[in-house]
Amino acid sequence: MTRIRRVEVVANLASGGVDKDAPDEIEKIFADHGLNAHVCAPETHDLTNCLRAAVDAAPDLLVVLAGDGTARTAAELCGPEGPLLAPLPGGTMNLLPRTIYGKRSWQDALSLALAEGEARNLGGGMVGDHPFLVAAVLGSPALWAPAREAARYGEPWLALAWARRAFQRAFSGRLRYSLDGGEREKAEAVVFMCPHVSRAMADETPALEAAALDLHGTGDAFRLGLNALVRDWRDDPAVVTRPCRRARVWASKGIPALLDGELHRLSSSTEVSWRPNVARILAPPKED
Known part of the structure; x- marks a missing residue:
């Protein structure tokens, strides 16, 4: 103890x-x-x-x-x-x-x-100097978060303004990304999930799950949303997933990012990495 x-x-x-x-x-x-x-x-x-x-x-x-x-x-x-x-x-x-x-x-x-409880290291991701413990969403879909928060706090006109801005930015600022030093690829957004919340990876996997969303219009977005309702959204043909320990993401201008639900504005080039010890937590003993 x-x-x-x-x-x-x-x-x-x-x-x-x-x-x-x-x-x-x-x-x-x-x-x-x-x-x-x-x-x-x-x-x-x-x-x-x-x-x-x-x-x-x-x-x-x-x-x-x-x-x-x-x-x-x-x-x-x-x-x-x-x-x-x-x-x-x-x-x-x-x-x-x-x-x-x-x-x-x-x-x-x-x-x-x-x-x-016992002390335990908690791993997570880093986007630049900022950690995340659940998931990071890089790209224009992150801009929907302020609209969601404004609606939650009962501010419909502000929610509408943010939703309009997010819709205008959709499909207009594609990202370039590279996973673990691989080839540069393109996507509308890239999602990085910590292993303890990923359905596709074991809790102890020392890596992030990267999911690239290669959307080309509202039809792809609608299909992805429908798949998210009826099955695992990773099964959508517009989504490519793989584990990674380090990634580089580029854009022509600043990158909107959602880190564990909070909106951040990143520079036009940023690095994402896995860290095994973001913080120490007080947690019950793990079951054998």
């Missing part, structure tokens, strides 16, 4: 899976395990500052109750030498917490981590 004394908690009450009673519940769970926790529940615009302050406090454990994007930011701030990280399911997708704690509630996941 990993020894824990100082604990910082960041709870995003606006993340979609956290209610207003969560801070009190968290304090009680830690008290039941003989620990005190400093809990921060910031406004959305102050979330990153709260995460930085929590890491700067040099705790033994940083608990994040939020979505995958906030967990990604926390992992970037902690790094492989910083505090242990416990990313609890507090968002809408919760892909990362499910790979660590299963389909448990955040309360059960936290109790399990405190009772049986």
Whole structure:
């Protein structure tokens, strides 16, 4: 059992899976395990500052109750030498917490981590200097994310504006990419998935799953969307997948990228790579 004394908690009450009673519940769970926790529940615009302050406090454990994007930011701030990280399911997708704690509630996941947890390295991808722990989407499809978020927060006109922009950029800025030093190829977008969330790779595979989307128009996009609803989208003829440890992606101008659900703007040339130790997590022992 990993020894824990100082604990910082960041709870995003606006993340979609956290209610207003969560801070009190968290304090009680830690008290039941003989620990005190400093809990921060910031406004959305102050979330990153709260995460930085929590890491700067040099705790033994940083608990994040939020979505995958906030967990990604926390992992970037902690790094492989910083505090242990416990990313609890507090968002809408919760892909990362499910790979660590299963389909448990955040309360059960936290109790399990405190009772049986051990320190473990968490691998992931790097896009330039930025890590991702679930998936990175490079290319124009990433521009649909702001429209989705605006709709989620009840801002239909802003959602429409972002959707219009994304549609205008669709099929207008194809990427060039090379996987593991291979030939340059073209695609509308390239998706890189970490092995612990990939259906095609074993959890322990030391590589990313790269999926190139070679779409040539709305017909291809519609077919891909339909295939995503009825079967694995990787089976679509416009998708080519293969494992890779390092990739280079080029475009004629800046590349929009979605890292674990958060939009980033990259330069016109960027490198993607697999890292075996993006951060350290507090996780239950692996089953034999």
